[in-house]
Amino acid sequence: MKTGVGRRMGGRWVIWTIGVLSVVGMVPAHTWSAGIVWPVQMPYEAPPKSDPVPDVSVAPNTKSLTPEELQRAEALLPLLEGKQEFWAMGExxxxxxxxxxxLTKALTMPGPRVRYNAIETLSMIKSPGAVPALLEAAKLGSELPRIREHALRVAVRIDPQQAPPAIEAMAKDPNSVIRKAAAFEARYVRRKEVIQPLIDLLGDEEKFVAMSAVQxxxxxxxxxxxxxxxxxxxKQDRQTWxxxxxxxxxxSKDTFELPEPKSRKQAG
Structure with missing residues (x-):
């Protein structure tokens, strides 16, 4: 058997032969056979464990705002739109x-991006006290549909128990996108008050609204x-069904109780 050029790889000499690749010290010589490649497993060294990273995050404020902080918050409102918007949201x-x-004052400010970013910021703060203002924004017929949808979604995620009146109002909205939003978000509102508005939507002119309602x-x-x-x-099918x-x-409505939500089965 002819031996070719050797090369140092990974701290070991690899010798090329005709039909054979072997690592010196890993495969015994008597196992070499022309035309056969013997797989070789290189030793594995685990990377060193990194030191734990300290938590340097700053906890949100829970105390009442000082006059200076209140003034600062007011000054942040117009910054919710523009190059500093993410910084303002973080503040x-x-x-x-x-x-x-x-922050809820921004829900009525000019500029749709200011209003949208205010809703997004409220979703991060997660205060139930913001829900009434969010629901008012969601019901506002003159507001952009995407902002109304977002306001309803955030309000329902924060405190769904406050949402039934808004769901009922939005289910009658002339905009089909808003009716669908009401139909979809209602599934997260475990209150009997949303059942009738959902049933009313089953015969909706738009199929995608009715399908969200029945689901x-x-x-x-x-x-x-x-x-x-x-x-x-x-439409005729949906009205019949x-x-x-x-x-x-x-x-059933006088005696009906909402069943407990299905819990995901834990993996065995």
């Missing part, structure tokens, strides 16, 4: 829940209604 988050009365109804009630192909339905839910609800 509001640091000021914490006491800054919510100031929310199944999620909330687990009522085993007769199966229908909602995806292939027309809605009557099944109307009859069920008229018979």
């Amino acid at each position: 509001f988050v640091h000021l914490g829940e006491p800054s919510v009365p100031v 929310s109804l199944w999620t909330l009630t687990r009522h085993e209604a007769e199966f229908h192909d909602w995806d292939a339905s027309n 809605a009557q099944e839910w109307v009859e069920w609800w008229n018979q």
Whole structure:
């Protein structure tokens, strides 16, 4: 057998032979055989463990704002739009829940980006005290649909118990995008008050609104209604199928209790 050129690789000499690749010291010579490549496992060295990173985050403020902090919060409002918007959002988050009365003023300021960023900031602060203002923004017919949707979504995530009146109002909105938002978000509102608005949406002119409504109804009630192909339905089909839910609800609403939400099965 002819031996070719040797090369140092990874601290070991690798010798090239005709049909053979072997690592000196790893494969015994008597196992060499022309035409066979013997796999070699190189020793593994685990990387050194890094030192734990200290927590250097600053906890949000929980105390009432001082006059200076209040003035600072007011000055941050116009900065929610522009090159410093993310910094301004972070400052509001640091000021914490006491800054919510100031931050909610941005929901009525000119400039849709200011209003949207204010909603996003409130979603990070997670204060139930912000929910009434968010729901008012969600119901406002003159507001942009994407901002109304976002306001409802954030309000429901913070405190769904406050949302039923807004769900009911938005379910009657002339904009189908808003009706769908109400139908979709209602599944996270575990209150009987949202059942009737959802049933009213089953015969909606727009199929995607009705489908969101029926999916929310199944999620909330687990009522085993007769199966229908909602995806292939027309308005007349949906209005007919809605009557099944109307009859069920008229018979059940006085005694009906929302079932407990299904919990995900833990992996065994």
